[in-house]
Amino acid sequence: MTRIGFLYTRLRAEEKYLLEELEKRPNVELVRVKDDGHFFDISRIPEPVDVLFERSVSYSRGVYISKIYEANGVKVVNTPQVAERCGDKYVTSQILVQNGIPTPRVLMAFDEESALAAVDAMGYPCVLKPVVGSWGRLLAKVENRYDAESFIEHKAALGVNHQVFYIQEYVDKPGRDIRAFVVGEEPIAAIYRTSENWITNTARGGIATNCPLTPELSDICRRTAQAVGGGLLAIDV
Structure with missing residues (x-):
């Protein structure tokens, strides 16, 4: 039996889908870990788990709690190192530049x-x-x-x-950009995010439609994933 910790702030649609899938697995015992309302002892974790899925809304909470679990021998997805590389725009940009990946x-x-x-x-x-x-x-x-x-x-x-x-x-895009999704270092899907506004984030009203994974798109996603250390990634193109 694998004990999987699930770190979260609140259960949005994505977290609910993930929990539903995890609960279907007969060989998985699920341990829900709220990232607020209690304190964490850095020398031990509240309940023993084999893996921690980090789904905190807060970047800083997610990174620090992940570090506590990792320091106590727990595998974390995504690792706090990957979270830090992707959560700080300067760090992300510097990594892309150093690895020759096109970036603004x-x-x-x-x-x-x-x-x-x-x-x-x-x-x-x-x-x-x-x-x-x-x-x-x-x-x-x-x-x-x-x-x-x-x-x-x-x-x-x-x-x-x-x-x-x-x-x-500023990148003058044609009313849309692309968000691609990577597991490990392998692209699995992509969407166009379309908006009349220059900000195309779906959280700001952008409309998501299917985007084909072309060889060019897959290549840049693989290179980016390798550069930041892999994991479950969303890459904006």
Whole structure:
């Protein structure tokens, strides 16, 4: 009998589907682990498990709790190392650049004046993003110098976490992008995310439709998965 821990914040549709499948397995004992409402002892885990599936909504909770389980001998999916590589946009971009994988140009700055200079150097339009964040939140398309001054001043006022300025080249896509899904290092499916807005995330209203896995798409997904360390991955193209 394999004991599988399931770390979660709340049960969204995806978590419910995963739990339904796990509960069908006769050789699996499921242990649900909530990521809030209690504390964790770093020298031991609450209940012994063989594997932990990490499904926290919070990036930081997921990483730290995964590290506790991994340090106590539990295999974690995804590993905290992969989560850190994929959860921090700077780290992800640096890995892609180092591995020769095509990715938008990125400039980093750590004060308002340097951030303005970086935006000017990148050219307009460009995109300001938080280094940690998901679901298309707190993104800004910077169209001109006035926008840059306003957005950068606003970000600086949000606190120290937003004073790391990640400035990315704007990619003029045809009203859609691609999200591909990888298991281990093997692409298994892909969707188009279509929106009239420049932000195509489905969490922000983007419409998902099937996208064929072409050899070119599969190749870039494999290379990306290998670069970050594999796992259960969603790759935006």
